[in-house]
């Protein structure tokens with residue numbers, strides 16, 4: 341028997357276990373998947389949990405609920421990969437030999453990377469919303485917070501779901517407005533980028549949002565440390581921003597397993613071919629989702645598009661044929677703008693987000709780069725699609741893994 | 756797309772002044788961009804520029820962290836060389852694209 345091993349049973353690993361179990365013959369290929377957790381979290385829901393829009397229960401399922409029959413789930417921590425021996429070593433010392441390996445260990449927040457962030461004020465006045473505990477503790481804090489300076493902050497790029505912090509700021513505006521206390525809250529958005537929006541079309545179309553919602557922006561802020569004694573964040577250039585409540589997205593990093601295995605870049609991401617998803621580490625190792633070092637967004641929808649490429653390429657690899665360079669960096673995400681509205685953006689490695697209709701060219705019903713109510717329902721429907729279609733590997737109607745240009749206002753503006 | 760004359764060369768750039776073709780870059784052009792940014796170039800500056808261009812050619816996404824771990828400068832020194840948004844300024848002088856997010 342041949343062995344295919346998947347590391348990580350989150351969004352990407354679970355999707356791959358479903359699609360490969362269908363694609364590979366049972367009598368020839370064993371498929372196993374390893375994860376240390378026993379819960380599968382719907383991470384996009386962490387954005388809504390702090391505002392009591394979703395309950396904790398809606399965001400959790402048993403991790404084995406979506407692993408198909410015929411795939412062996414191993415609950416353990418991965419210590420490292422011995423690529424020369426084609427073996428994965430688990431924390432309890434058990435070795436698993438593989439013929440093909442898929443790394444899908446995602447990324448996580450690393451607040452310890454920033455001086456002062458994870459001290460005694462962590463989850464008291466300094467919160468993240470990128471973890472289940474962070475989002476839940478922040479919900480409890482917001483429920484009876486009396487107002488003051490609220491700072492929404494990104495520590496450094498890249499982060500998963502790069503628009504989530506901005507959405508968080510927008511949702512704060514509606515949340516405090518609905519509580520009739522918006523005038524007691526000063527919202528500031530602090531980013532290491534040159535602005536909340538950095539691409540020309542999006543900047544032109546969307547800059548009004550910050551003004552409309554009275555959100556102050558501090559760009560080009562590269563945090564050096566959190567000064568908890570004086571409640572302010574300080575950047576390398578000496579800029580300071582004071583807060584009463586700091587909601588930060590700490591540095592995101594890949595799992596340290598890659599470090600222990602002797603590969604991985606300075607943020608523990610795995611060097612990966614951006615078109616084929618084969619690792620640059622060894623030919624029988626493939627990578628998907630947040631664990632890659634690709635210049636694509638780290639998002640569940642992106643992992644979904646990648647899974648089509650990867651499923652095909654694994655079969656080509658087994659057949660000894662050349663891999664397809666079919667992943668184009670396609671990303672597609674809803675951006676919640678508050679007050680029951682949302683935007684939708686669609687882009688890839690080469691094409692910046694533009695206006696148009698989605699998913700059916702000229703018809704929609706969703707509108708790209710424009711606020712609407714139907715986009716908001718699209719965002720909420722994503723939870724249903726995620727649990728019922730996406731991670732179990734069912735195709736999503738009308739949405740193709742390569743980006744379509746039809747129905748979009750593409751100009752020849754190439755900067 | 757815009758065109759701009761820098762140090763006597765006609766250079767293609769975007770509307771924020773970032774070069775759109777690294778092939779058109781040379782040290783004289785870079786020095787003039789640096790001057791516009793209020794920076795006078797030293798050997799250390801050139802070393803950083805060299806590193807950034809190298810990363811760009813390798814298609815590696817450039818981050819402040821990466822520069823800090825490059826062995827060329829640490830982050831504090833990077834700020835001293837290119838005050839106020841060093842990655843933005845240094846990228847402009849290096850003739851490589853401005854670091855961007857997805858929107």
Ligand SMILES: Cc1cc2nc3c(=O)[nH]c(=O)nc-3n(C[C@H](O)[C@H](O)[C@H](O)COP(=O)(O)OP(=O)(O)OC[C@H]3O[C@@H](n4cnc5c(N)ncnc54)[C@H](O)[C@@H]3O)c2cc1C
Pocket residue numbers: 347348349350351352353374375376377382383384385386387416417418419444445446447469470471500501504595597628629630631638639640641642643673674
């Ligand atoms: C607040 C927030 C909002 C988001 N919003 C959206 C959105 O609107 N749309 C969207 O498409 N995406 C969104 N995302 C991103 C999306 O959730 C991720 O991109 C996606 O889950 C990535 O899937 P993955 O399989 O690569 O990683 P994960 O789903 O994180 O899975 C990684 C798995 O690997 C396991 N693992 C890691 N290391 C080890 C080890 N050493 N041993 C054993 N197991 C290990 C982990 O336990 C985990 O189960 C959001 C994320 C956040 C945090």
